[in-house]
Amino acid sequence: MNSNNNLDRRKFLKLSAVTGLSAMIAPKLLLADDCDLTTSDIQGPFFSAGSPTTNVLADTSEPGTRLFISGKVYADDCITPVQGAIVDVWQANDSGCYSVFEQCTPASTNPYNLRGQMLTDAQGNYGFESIKPGFYLNGANFRPAHIHFRVVTPDNTILVTQLYFQNDPYISIDPWASDPSAAERIIPLTTQGDDLYGTFDIKMNTMATVGINDEELKPDFFVLHQNYPNPFNPETTIRYSLPLTSKVKLIVFNEMGKTVAVLENGTKSSGYHNAAWNGKDSKGRKSANGLYFYKIEVENEKGKFSQTQKMMLLK
């Protein structure tokens, strides 16, 4: 693909976000008596706060089929557009890998690759350019291609949901995508040249419960992940996964082997967990620049495990 094409796409995005041009691509008549509010879906383990404000989620060199999603955010009457809603989007790359939490191939220079936040305009429009997400294994089965959304309106109504695509071979075996409540979120994609276009309107349910849990992926193994970011200043996140409910102790120690901070010390359920270290010791003093280690000790019915990783604090 050449740079002119990309420029045209950017223009399209800008236009569709400002003028609601997207409605011309997939016309949709909204009637108040046909007001199906957007259902929630699980957040999964790969949400990361602090994604950049952008509506171009994928670099031009990102492998995969270019995908353009646009739509409107409406209030719970399905008519009133919501201005200033934060639409926070995250997805896997073409081979099913999530940035921030995983080392993806090819590596991107953008640590928040395929993640972005945008604000809806006065007509409730949002739109972004990305690539069609790939599949990834969840236990024995692949999850269908999906894009995660977290929408927060100015009055703090929050909707966490996922977008799926018609004719995906894995929808029928996926417990979340095959749920009848997800039907409205399985959208058709239209092809224009080499690109795919889809429309996803979001109707906020002020009564919705936020669909946050970590059921999406159950870890099969105990893993202590590399902290992120690294090097870091002032704060970093340490992620670990437990196949079983376990007693967990997570400590930070320095090159002399002296414990600097205790980040976890108690029983944790199976699943993915995050612990943050703010670079301070147990008395709240800022630690010096340099190399630190974090060690997790896990005890459950299968036995005792421990793992240590390095991290670098920079000022």
Ligand SMILES: [Fe+2]
């Ligand atoms: Fe996901």
